[in-house]
Amino acid sequence: MNGESSAGASTTPVLEVRNLSVKFVTDSGTVLAVNEACFHIDRGETVCLVGETGAGKSVAAFSVLQLLGAGGVSRRARQQGDIILRPGDGREYHILSLPEHELERIRGRLISMIYQEPMTSLNPVYTCGNQVAEVLMHHARKSRREAMAATEDLLKSVGIPDPRRVLKSYPHELSGGMKQRVMIAMALALHPVLLIADEPTTAIDVTIQAQILNLFKQIQRSSGTSILFITHDVSVVAQLADRVVVMYAGRTVETGSVRDVFCRPLHPYTKGLLKSIPKPFKVGEKPQHLIPIPGTIPNPADLPSGCPFHPRCVWAQERCRACIPQVTTPDTGRAVMCWRWEELQGVS
Amino acid sequence: MDTMPIMETENLCKSFTSRSLFYGTRKGIVKAVQDVSLSIRARETLGLVGESGSGKTTLGRTILQLERPTSGTVKFKGRDLTAMGNAELRAVRREMQIVYQDPYSSLEARMRVGDIISEGLDIHKVGTKKERKERVEELLTTVGLAPEYASRYPHEFSGGQRQRISIARALALTPDFLIADEPVSALDISVRAQIINLLMDLSRDFGLTMVFISHDLLVVQHISDRVMVMYLGRVMELAEKDALYGNPRHPYTVALLEAVPKPDPTERREFRVLQGDVPSPVNPPSGCVFRTRCPLATAECAAVVPELRQVEPGHFAACIRL
Numbered sequence: 001m002n003g004e005s006s007a008g009a010s011t012t013p014v015l016e017v018r019n020l021s022v023k024f025v026t027d028s029g030t031v032l033a034v035n036e037a038c039f040h041i042d043r044g045e046t047v048c049l050v051g052e053t054g055a056g057k058s059v060a061a062f063s064v065l066q067l068l069g070a071g072g073v074s075r076r077a078r079q080q081g082d083i084i085l086r087p088g089d090g091r092e093y094h095i096l097s098l099p100e101h102e103l104e105r106i107r108g109r110l111i112s113m114i115y116q117e118p119m120t121s122l123n124p125v126y127t128c129g130n131q132v133a134e135v136l137m138h139h140a141r142k143s144r145r146e147a148m149a150a151t152e153d154l155l156k157s158v159g160i161p162d163p164r165r166v167l168k169s170y171p172h173e174l175s176g177g178m179k180q181r182v183m184i185a186m187a188l189a190l191h192p193v194l195l196i197a198d199e200p201t202t203a204i205d206v207t208i209q210a211q212i213l214n215l216f217k218q219i220q221r222s223s224g225t226s227i228l229f230i231t232h233d234v235s236v237v238a239q240l241a242d243r244v245v246v247m248y249a250g251r252t253v254e255t256g257s258v259r260d261v262f263c264r265p266l267h268p269y270t271k272g273l274l275k276s277i278p279k280p281f282k283v284g285e286k287p288q289h290l291i292p293i294p295g296t297i298p299n300p301a302d303l304p305s306g307c308p309f310h311p312r313c314v315w316a317q318e319r320c321r322a323c324i325p326q327v328t329t330p331d332t333g334r335a336v337m338c339w340r341w342e343e344l345q346g347v348s
Numbered sequence: 349m350d351t352m353p354i355m356e357t358e359n360l361c362k363s364f365t366s367r368s369l370f371y372g373t374r375k376g377i378v379k380a381v382q383d384v385s386l387s388i389r390a391r392e393t394l395g396l397v398g399e400s401g402s403g404k405t406t407l408g409r410t411i412l413q414l415e416r417p418t419s420g421t422v423k424f425k426g427r428d429l430t431a432m433g434n435a436e437l438r439a440v441r442r443e444m445q446i447v448y449q450d451p452y453s454s455l456e457a458r459m460r461v462g463d464i465i466s467e468g469l470d471i472h473k474v475g476t477k478k479e480r481k482e483r484v485e486e487l488l489t490t491v492g493l494a495p496e497y498a499s500r501y502p503h504e505f506s507g508g509q510r511q512r513i514s515i516a517r518a519l520a521l522t523p524d525f526l527i528a529d530e531p532v533s534a535l536d537i538s539v540r541a542q543i544i545n546l547l548m549d550l551s552r553d554f555g556l557t558m559v560f561i562s563h564d565l566l567v568v569q570h571i572s573d574r575v576m577v578m579y580l581g582r583v584m585e586l587a588e589k590d591a592l593y594g595n596p597r598h599p600y601t602v603a604l605l606e607a608v609p610k611p612d613p614t615e616r617r618e619f620r621v622l623q624g625d626v627p628s629p630v631n632p633p634s635g636c637v638f639r640t641r642c643p644l645a646t647a648e649c650a651a652v653v654p655e656l657r658q659v660e661p662g663h664f665a666a667c668i669r670l
Binding site for chain 2 (some may be wrong): 010052053161175177178205206208209211213214217232233234235236238239241258259262265272273274276277278279280283285287289290291292293294296297301312317338
């Protein structure tokens with residue numbers, strides 16, 4: 001796995017996260033936000049990181065870009081494990097040990113990010129054109145004129161109907177959906193190998209969400225960029241993902257292809273999550289009682305012993321309370337962190 | 349099911365004056381709710397859906413007289429609420445309650461949970477102190493919390509638990525009518541189902557009439573008997589749930605349902621989407637408010653405001669092209 005073979009460029013993952021742990025040392029104790037997380041993203045693939053509030057999905061993603069706190073990494077953050085980026089030119093970056101000036105070359109150019117809140121992630125005092133062009137001027141060393149022309153094309157490519165107007169608009173003059181498109185244009189400006197999208201459709205309405213999801217589908221088809229898409233919305237995962245990584249209490253509890261995870265979930269948490277959402281049903285059918293997961297998500301500063309899901313798991317046993325389950329790989333491309341997954345197969 | 353209306357609105361309108369930030373000069377009038385005539389049957393759950401800015405929250409608040417309407421009437425059990433003074437309203441408010449969206453800001457942080465729940469009982473002087481205490485404990489049990497929680501403060505609880513406290517508070521005075529304004533939107537998915545089930549059980553057990561406001565069409569389909577779709581302050585369509593989801597008539601409802609992603613990877617598709625954004629409510633389009641995004645719009649749509657009319661028994665839509 002050192003990327004030494006020549007065929008390696010196309011088969012080795014673009015990003016590999018190995019046993020990543022991120023802790024924050026706070027005055028009221030240590031918060032374990034990410035705990036031995038493992039996942040990878042292949043070239044051109046869309047991986048959805050799904051989980052609820054506090055599952056650690058955003059922290060894991062921010063760790064990939066080393067954006068944990070102002071100005072890089074907060075002094076309160078402690079990271080362990082390995083994050084390996086392989087842009088496909090034969091090089092390999094071990095992100096956790098890179099100096100800041102090298103990280104700056106990676107951010108925006110090799111990996112770019114789309115944030116959840118289009119309202120707050122654009123700078124209110126610069127025009128949208130300025131903000132997108134700045135990326136091209138800073139990283140691609142384009143002149144202002146070239147950058148502006150390229151920006152106009154970019155805005156057009158993300159489906160903005162009148163790019164000239166948007167170029168000169170300030171963020172407050174645009175709707176939420178339009179701002180999110182500007183953010184996406186900015187993220188795509190340098191043709192990154194990996195695009196990280198942190199809940200990009202959570203703050204917008206359903207008809208606008210459909211537009212943005214279509215845009216992501218278009219990016220998947222036309223650009224070969226790998227996408228790490230973070231969301232808590234199971235329906236969005238079903239529509240976009242090639243593979244799914246389910247996180248709970250900082251751990252990656254299940255991974256697999258989207259069909260495997262949705263049709264044959266192995267981890268009790270994944271099973272519970274899929275049963276707890278209302279499904280579209282046919283006319284005349286009675287809605288089935290939803291089956292919620294009992295209890296609430298554990299506090300990351302005070303995690304339960306053993307399997308972090310055991311207090312909410314109906315199948316928990318003594319073993320689950322005592323020790324953390326090992327990660328097993330039932331099939332190629334699948335992984336599950338549960339002591340009892342095998343005997344619970346097919347049980348729902 | 350009892351089909352007597354418990355709540356009726358007639359041509360209900362609510363406008364707000366939008367002022368500029370610095371000098372308070374009038375910028376325009378936001379017509380948040382326009383011409384809503386609606387009758388809500390006793391014991392039904394009416395789902396109210398629409399995107400942000402569609403006026404669903406304002407409609408809920410105007411029905412309860414938390415906002416006084418600009419024009420139109422609201423009748424609760426045959427009595428006109430819009431004609432009542434504050435003292436009279438206070439008495440009626442025992443029978444109608446609301447659960448808010450954000451379980452973090454809707455509970456007073458410096459009050460104990462027990463005091464929050466019994467505040468309505470105290471105001472209306474229901475029972476003795478001891479009886480009120482017992483009632484609080486009973487309510488906590490009803491919503492699935494331990495009675496001991498009465499002496500704790502809201503910050504000690506998770507979002508889902510706080511929403512349970514909010515529901516207990518709303519039920520304290522045994523209301524007949526409950527407005528739930530996006531009660532699960534701020535909650536995590538695994539907890540959301542708990543609250544949806546709780547609301548469904550309570551409305552059945554207590555014979556509640558409920559208006560369930562949400563932007564989540566799957567949740568609304570799950571919980572409602574009838575569904576009303578709003579856009580820019582106006583009612584677009586109103587029908588029994590099965591009719592609305594199975595045979596949507598208004599082009600906006602059709603588009604809204606098309607835009608909902610299905611939680612099934614074997615049913616993947618490109619979304620057929622509406623172009624553009626919701627126009628500003630300060631300056632809504634003339635005629636039909638939806639015409640600027642409507643695939644069926646003609647010149648006539650700009651001229652007339654379509655009336656909500658019956659297209660099939662019990663199925664209403666506001667579109668001249670039907």
